[in-house]
Amino acid sequence: MITKPATPARRSRVMHRTLRGDPPPVAVGGEGVWLHGADGQRVLDASGGAAVSCLGHGHPRVIEAIQKQAATLAYAHTSFFTSEPAEALAEELVGHEPGGLANAYFVSGGSEAIEAALKLTRQYFVEIGQPGRGNVIARRQSYHGNTLGALAAGGNAWRRAPFAPLLSHAFSHVSPAFSYREQRDDETEAEFTARLATELEAEFQRLGPDTVAAFVAEPVVGATAGCVPAPAGYFQAVRAVCDRHGALLVLDEVMCGMGRTGTLHAWEQEGIAPDIQTIAKGLGGGYQPIGAVLVSDRVVEPIRRGSGAFQHGHTYLAHPVACAAALAVQHVIRADGLLDQVNRHGALLEQRLTERLGNHRHVGDIRGRGLFRGIELVADRASKAPFDPALKLHARVKAAAFARGLACYPSGGTVDGVRGDHVLLAPPYIISPAEIDLVVDRLGAAIDDALSGVSHQEARS
Numbered sequence: 096m097i098t099k100p101a102t103p104a105r106r107s108r109v110m111h112r113t114l115r116g117d118p119p120p121v122a123v124g125g126e127g128v129w130l131h132g133a134d135g136q137r138v139l140d141a142s143g144g145a146a147v148s149c150l151g152h153g154h155p156r157v158i159e160a161i162q163k164q165a166a167t168l169a170y171a172h173t174s175f176f177t178s179e180p181a182e183a184l185a186e187e188l189v190g191h192e193p194g195g196l197a198n199a200y201f202v203s204g205g206s207e208a209i210e211a212a213l214k215l216t217r218q219y220f221v222e223i224g225q226p227g228r229g230n231v232i233a234r235r236q237s238y239h240g241n242t243l244g245a246l247a248a249g250g251n252a253w254r255r256a257p258f259a260p261l262l263s264h265a266f267s268h269v270s271p272a273f274s275y276r277e278q279r280d281d282e283t284e285a286e287f288t289a290r291l292a293t294e295l296e297a298e299f300q301r302l303g304p305d306t307v308a309a310f311v312a313e314p315v316v317g318a319t320a321g322c323v324p325a326p327a328g329y330f331q332a333v334r335a336v337c338d339r340h341g342a343l344l345v346l347d348e349v350m351c352g353m354g355r356t357g358t359l360h361a362w363e364q365e366g367i368a369p370d371i372q373t374i375a376k377g378l379g380g381g382y383q384p385i386g387a388v389l390v391s392d393r394v395v396e397p398i399r400r401g402s403g404a405f406q407h408g409h410t411y412l413a414h415p416v417a418c419a420a421a422l423a424v425q426h427v428i429r430a431d432g433l434l435d436q437v438n439r440h441g442a443l444l445e446q447r448l449t450e451r452l453g454n455h456r457h458v459g460d461i462r463g464r465g466l467f468r469g470i471e472l473v474a475d476r477a478s479k480a481p482f483d484p485a486l487k488l489h490a491r492v493k494a495a496a497f498a499r500g501l502a503c504y505p506s507g508g509t510v511d512g513v514r515g516d517h518v519l520l521a522p523p524y525i526i527s528p529a530e531i532d533l534v535v536d537r538l539g540a541a542i543d544d545a546l547s548g549v550s551h552q553e554a555r556s
């Protein structure tokens with residue numbers, strides 16, 4: 096029998112993420128940490144979408160900057176012109192050369208930033224006379240974006256699988272620095288770090304050290320693993336491996352950067368700096384699509400002296416309205432002392448989550464930094480066994496939370512790209528203590544709602 100596909104009650108011509116069922120509710124406005132639906136629903140935005148809306152919604156200073164720039168100059172192609180907001184934004188970000196990063200290349204989002212970082216890495220080695228460096232090492236359970244280069248760099252099994260034939264073999268993957276899942280019971284943190292560094296060294300040796308262009312990593316892993324910081328000393332150790340073999344260190348701070356973890360750059364907490372860094376979400380705070388690649392002179396100068404041009408580009412590079420919005424967002428973060436607030440309110444969020452969920456029989460780990468927190472759900476705390484992926488517990492939590500007026504960012508595949516569930520929280524930096532209480536109350540209730548729909552028999556994987 097041929098069954099007709101279910102026709103949504105409301106037809107939408109937008110090709111939404113989910114093609115089945117009704118289209119998502121219409122968002123019509125927002126203020127502070129709240130999003131407003133067309134039906135009058137008020138939703139507490141506890142993840143800023145996907146760790147994007149760092150200033151919340153409707154910020155007057157950012158709106159004013161966008162309006163002013165749109166009225167002054169909306170667009171001028173970068174092959175002819177630069178613009179005042181692009182110059183000012185670059186000055187704001189790298190004028191003081193943080194960690195030696197002295198140049199900014201502006202794109203329209205995180206995946207574009209990663210693509211540019213990868214091509215820049217490759218071009219650097221071609222220009223310095225090392226064209227044999229064509230391999231890039233990244234980590235399993237990482238996410239670097241959905242365009243083909245970025246997806247190939249990423250190490251998430253589920254996201255890669257359908258597109259495997261299109262993904263470059265230039266990328267290989269080592270273990271993630273994921274203490275909860277990867278550190279052995281008989282191992283200290285220092286021994287775990289040393290083991291990961293040895294594995295990276297072995298991967299350089301397997302590929303041939305002079306064939307490796309870069310090691311790419313998120314300082315705090317976001318979407319695929321749920322706010323996983325590295326163990327102490329890890330980034331110093333991998334920096335040393337890269338330096339020993341002349342490879343570049345590329346840090347992807349698209350999600351964890353621009354203040355999210357309590358310092359403007361997450362690498363500041365690691366005692367090292369990258370050669371190339373990508374940023375995006377917290378750069379423009381969702382007010383405009385924008386990403387950037389921050390680059391050291393070590394990389395830019397040989398290209399300047401060599402071919403004289405980065406062989407790359409997009410139509411919307413350094414878009415003036417996007418740069419004006421990002422500049423306003425960064426001014427607000429600095430002027431309002433929001434990094435300090437991320438640290439204070441991040442600690443409060445951690446404390447509240449621990450009080451509410453720390454002894455929960457299905458919460459295995461609560462982790463993260465600043466206002467970037469992950470909660471890993473497990474079927475059994477002692478063995479850390481995940482729930483059966485077929486139950487889609489993460490999707491149940493998302494639906495239950497939304498029904499309670501909470502938008503959070505749960506995902507599956509936490510353990511290995513297929514098994515495991517976590518919830519990611521990344522609220523706006525302006526969130527108040529009372530709103531943090533509300534987030535934790537609603538999330539705790541939503542997790543219990545979701546679990547009550549999963550019988551314990553089903554729960555074992």
Ligand SMILES: Cc1ncc(COP(=O)(O)O)c(C=O)c1O
Nearest residue numbers: 204205206238239240317349350
């Ligand atoms: C670490 C990281 N890199 C890259 C990306 C891709 O960014 P975009 O979705 O803006 O293309 C993301 C998005 O979640 C991310 O978290």
